Amino acid sequence: GAGVSQTPSNKVTEKGKYVELRCDPISGHTALYWYRQSLGQGPEFLIYFQGTGAADDSGLPNDRFFAVRPEGSVSTLKIQRTERGDSAVYLCASSASGGAMETQYFGPGTRLLVL
């Protein structure tokens, strides 16, 4: 009966490095979302998965960002050549089937700091 979990909870890396952030959605939820929350801002949409496929990746800021969900459950957000501006809290959410009336349940987030 666990909620959405995300690992690691904190990640410190150096500029130019590669990072992977993991999201484990609520069991059985087919829809999974990634958002990014910068200091003093609300969450901003990055990418949405329906099952294994990315249904909407219009929020990814550039081609350094990529996400996968190979088995339709766990998702990994990958950031190449990290920049200081990538520092933020990365949030994952899931919903039962992605319908517009469904509640999205959020995880605790991964706080990424790029030095």
Next chain:
Amino acid sequence: AQSVSQHNHHVILSEAASLELGCNYSYGGTVNLFWYVQYPGQHLQLLLKYFSGDPLVKGIKGFEAEFIKSKFSFNLRKPSVQWSDTAEYFCATQTSGNTPLVFGKGTRLSVIA
């Protein structure tokens, strides 16, 4: 494109005071509307949501919100706040058929004894 404006960055209230947090959205079509709350050290959780029907929506913990279509607004209210309501509150919209949420910048509420 959708956008959401939350007018108050930080609100400070005494316990038992009434609360109203403003939220305006820009999208001219049909929208679904949400208020999420983030208590200190916790993750975002849903307070209430509106899709259709009665424009006055009641949520958890005594919160309610009113959708006023003519004003593009969805303000959050609570008649009497408690210290435990100290949190950050986010308004969000979702266009029909497009499920990612668009959030406002949030309003930090501090309730003092």
